[in-house]
Amino acid sequence: MIIDPVTKKVTFKPEEPESLAKKPENPLVIKLECPTCKRSLERHQSKQSLERTSRNRFKCPYCRNWIDFLGDNPVTKEDHERLAEEYYEARYQERLRSEGRLRGGKIYEEKIKMDQKTSKEELKGYANTEFVAGVEILCMDDACEICKRIASKKYYFKDHVPLIPFDGCTSDRGCLCCYTPFVEPL
Secondary structure: OEEOOOOOOEEOOOOOOOOOOOOOOOOEEEEEEOOOOOOEEEEEEOHHHHHHHHHOOEEOOOOOOEEEEEOOEEEEHHHHHHHHHHHHHHHHHHHHHHHOOOOOOHHHHHHHHHHHHHHHHHHHHHHOOOOOOEEEEEOOOOOOHHHHHHHOOEEEOOOOOOOOOOOOOOOOOOOOOEEEEEOOOO
């Protein structure tokens, strides 16, 4: 706003248009330190190439070890893999918790009861078949010790057949055992 001293009129000065051509960015000085040898790695880069570098990895010119980035922080390749493993394990545990498959919760206990009820019905179906003598319990290779101990036997219907999922199963993924009927040879 400009006031003319002679006429005492107020006039507005138009804003000057910004230049259409972009001015080059000043290079940023990024001070990096190799996480292995702790030597300083100064790099002069523009902001755009910094974003590109932060997603990639490169070798330290001094110790020739890989430098990965976790966010903006340089880390060793081993640390990056370990932290990624911890991150994905935490997400897996969170998914189990949200599905109610993690131990100790009310939903988990209700799911165990429902699965055992289903197992009873499955056993009744096998028992009503005249040529099936009993069931064998199969388990995964990475099952807990309790499941492996119980699953290595054949169970006849006249004896007690344990219900799946087992009460003492300690597997993180829950009990993954299953029944397989067997026929007694004549």
